[in-house]
Amino acid sequence: MSTDDTTYDAIVVGSGAGGGMATWRLAQAGLRVALVEAGPWYDPAHDSQRTQFRYPWESPRRGASTRLRPFGDFNACIGGWELDGEPFTTAEGTDFMWWRARMLGGRTNHWGRISLRFGPLDFKRRDIDGLGDNWPIGYEDVKPYYDKVDKLVGVFGTNEGLPNDPDGFFLPPPKPRLHEMYYIRGARSAGVPVFPARKSILTKRINDERGVCVYCRQCDRACSLHADFSSSTVLIYPAVASGRVDVYTNTMVRKVDTSPDGSATGVSCIDRGNRRELRINGRSVVLAASACSTARILLNSISARHGSGLGNSSGHVGRYLHDSTGASRAAFLPELMDRDVYNEDGVGGMHVYTPWWLEGANLNFARGYHLEIGGGMGMPSYGFGFAANQYKEFLGERVGGYGNGLRDDVRRFYGSRLSIACRGESVPQYGNYCELDPDVVDEWGIPVLRFDYRWTEQEINQARHMQDTMEELLEASGGILLGDKPGPERQYGLTQPGEIIHEVGTTRMGDDPATSVTNRYGQLHDAGNVFVADAGTFVSQADKNPTWTILALAWRTSDYIVEQMQQRNL
Amino acid sequence: MKMNRRETLKSLLLAPLAAGAATAGCATGAPVNWTELPREYSYGRTEAERQRDRELFAESYFSEHELVTIAVLCDIILPSDHPNGGALDAGLPDFVEFIVKDRETLKLPVRGGIAWLDSYAVAEFGADFVNIDEPQRLSICDRIAWPDVEDPVLQPGIRFFSLMRDLTLTGYYTTGQGFRDLGYQGNVANVWDGVPAEVLARHGLQYEPEWLAKCVDQSRRNIIATWDDDMNLTS
Incomplete structure (x- = not known):
């Protein structure tokens, strides 16, 4: 000793x-x-530890997860x-x-x-x-x-005067991406509010020591410019x-x-x-x-x-x-097929979100949840191209095949997915x-x-509500739902305790x-x-x-x- | 015959290789060449990770025959007769070999899939998949490349082909060739200022003026943020 x-x-x-x-x-x-x-x-700025701005081919497994990096080979954690x-x-x-x-x-x-x-x-x-x-x-x-x-x-965000989502000293948020515009339109039509996201990413300089966001979408790799909060x-x-x-x-x-x-x-x-x-x-x-x-x-x-x-x-x-609590669902947006390809990396994760909007409503669970929006033309890494033309099923075309036609399928469906993840409050x-x-x-x-x-009935009932909400909003956004809707046998897709890491x-x-x-x-x-x-x-x-x-x-x-x-x- | 093929393979593999190219062959066709991928990587690894990758590169899992079969399949799935190159140009056999060693759950499906394919090829055409001629190979692929086929005999082959298609496409689209093919333009420092106006217009969408008014003015991004007491940004 x-x-x-x-x-x-x-x-x-x-x-x-x-x-x-x-x-x-x-x-x-x-x-x-x-x-x-x-x-x-x-320090993510040290090249020996930096994973930001790496291309997938810099990893022999192209960013696939490992037991040592469960969120992918380039994840910072x-x-x-x-x-x-x-x-x-x-x-x-x-x-x-x-x-x-x-x-x-x-x-x-x-x-x-x-x-x-x-x-x-x-x-x-x-x-x-x-x-x-x-x-x-x-x-x-x-x-x-x-x-x-x-x-x-x-932190970027906006002052909306919401009763239980307080205003703050915000930096201005980035403009929404295209799939987020579809979500905004869908949410508006369903009567569900949607606002700019609130994230501790520097869209504007706050001091001379830290950098300003350069929109690489890689906050999960930790920022070598120190432009997000670690x-x-x-x-x-x-x-x-x-x-x-x-x-x-x-x-x-x-x-x-x-x-x-x-x-x-x-x-x-x-x-x-x-x-x-x-x-x-x-x-x-x-x-x-x-x-x-x-x-x-x-x-x-x-x-x-x-x-x-x-x-x-x-x-x-x-x-x-x-x-x-957590649950998620995704959809295919036919209107995003064959889209123009440009750099829409943006900040890490979503630019828009929906805070809990049913406070005080008569529901069979006690606490609320918010919605996080995903999608867009992200950087390919391991898993990109899996089931490459599965959406052809929705177009009445045959799924599968081989040859150069697959390239057309990959380009055609690139960035045509919209997803929602719910994060809710459980009862201690x-x-x-x-x-x-x-x-x-x-x-x-x-x-x-x-x-x-x-989990108790509170969380399970909440997850059921999440699933209904996600279906409604994805369809209102023009989406065709992917996968099955989980039912009671799977606790409505409720994540495991601890899985959300909160x-x-x-x-x-x-x-x-x-x-x-x-x-x-x-x-x-x-x-x-x-x-x-x-x-x-x-x-x-x-x-x-x-x-x-x-x-x-x-x-x-x-x-x-x-x-x-x-x-x-x- | 089997001995002959292995002998041929061995001599091909032992022959001096052009720099950056890997070669293997099958008895009835020309040697299969592909771009050799690096075996050294440096991208922010911990010592435990470096050790794990060293072990994976040192591990030998596939036989030469299996590797050649993988190469031939990858080439069928994404051929090289394209301006952006194909699977072999993107080094797919090396990638598939590595990822299968890395992900335990892939080992059996790929090994077993190759064995199924050979068994099917022998029954249909009298030789392993790589030792039948190209029209014969493609006729087998035509039977197993479509998941909607219900023939129970073909199901293991359909599963395997789907897996190889997944691995080939993911291995290709995570290379420079794949990025070019896709047109991906990100992973570079830039200033996001919204969806291009003509794209929004094409989709019949427009930013709401009230929303836009709250968004960052990118011409002022380097001016240090200040606020008044009412939480209004003043810079």
Whole structure:
């Protein structure tokens, strides 16, 4: 065991959205910070790590997915659904999926950059439907931080004055693509609203350090111009440049160490490179390892004072784990056959979206969902050309064949697909949780998580509604539906728990220490100098992607830490 | 006869190759030539990934006969008599060999598919697929290239041919030749400023003025963003 001589003001565990923000804000406030990341240093601008602007033939598998890059060979995320030497287990009847990143910046390197503020209703859902619990804070508490995140990080979008999809300090959005114009027309005819998307991509310069979007559609490969939000490029590099941050890469945190009085003194880690134990000392610890990994660290931090794990006197660590719901459908748009070919890469992902539009409607499920629109003339990679002329079926022509005629088919149908993906809110359940598996350790000897998670009727009914909506909108857009509509035997195409990678809620905040893990600032009820700055503190997650709220809350928690230190409470 | 063919193949494969070209042959026809693909790649890999790819390139899965059969099929599916080149110009046999090794679920369908094809060719014309003449080969392809054919005897062949068509097209359209054939113009830094007006007009669509007014003015993209207190962009 080696011990670094330094005693840091704060040790931040995890370098994703929450950890990056905490590191940036605490360093900005003058604190000495240790940032601990289980994976390597990463910068998409370095040619040795860059996957952006690669052509498919630069990969021998043409961008096909692998176990090491499940979202494709050019995807930026180092990690995936399975990690060598780091298993997790599931209870009988649970199909939980868990994506873990092992790199500086974590999962912010490849996410969709969809940046949606939670609205006022999203913090008080119990008041509306009687299910789950309210957050102890409301939109008015978080709004100042959303405002600051908008300006610091940059997000395009539009102020529409919607009641539960708040306005922001937006950069202007890009113009819609052709298939999105068909969607807009279809949605309008169906009476469903559609607006410019909201994404943390710089359509306009926000400072002299970062670049401006050059419309390559490859945000999932991480931007070498730093023109989209990744925790590393936007938060961690500037924090490191302050000289007040030491980054411990390839360092995996085993547990938080505590003194006999119960407060944290630092973290015990393992250096993954040489398998040596390492101890880092700190006056405070900020856990931002992702909701489930943070819960795992807390549960593994057992001491005489914290017999069931740190912060777990309530037994709530790992409880109320919940992920977004998801379902998707696609259609063939005959009007987009034989289209003019031009560069329409645009930004990564959609330029337009539909936020939840049925708030207050009488439905057989409680919470809403939004629609993400896909399609267009993307860059071919592995899989392009599969079932190349299957749409001929809809034209009464024969599918199959061989020879140069296939070229005409490929060109004819290129970019003629329109797809919709739904992302919805699930209802948090005490009975959906992760816990330590007493029988299994990972290769570092750290007990692993076991997941127990099932969807309820709420989510299944919501997925059914999603399917009906997608059919209606795709047809209204002029589409011929592809594939079968999934029915009850497949839970209406509902994604598996964890699959949307929006897992939140394992260390939820609350005013009552008996039913929550942290207070409204992310501070553990059981240890005043330990904080959670990832999505573990979410009481409920809304039908919004969680990143913008993680950033806002991590900034808020960091301000609270600075304030408490100034008041000598820490 | 079988021995002879393998001997021929072996000598062809051992013969000095032109730079950047791979050659294999079958007993009754001319040697099959294709563009050899690189075996070294550098595109932001981790050490674990580099190791995995080294192992894949070192692994030998297909026999020479299987590889030649793949080449002949790829060539039928996307022939080279085209200005943008065909499957062999795009190095398809090398790609198919790699991707099949990389994706375990492809191994059996391709190996078994080739064996089915040979068995069918022997029964129909008395020799393996690559050792019958071209009209005979095409007559077999005509029977298995169309998934709507219901003859139960042909179903394994139809599945296999569909798989080979998928692999051939995906392997071709992910090369420079394929990009030219498709006309793909992206993957370059540019400034997106909407669908070209004439394209919108051809589709009978137009941007809504209110929507357009909110979109980025690309002439001001490099001016640093500022806002007033009411969240209005002021730059």
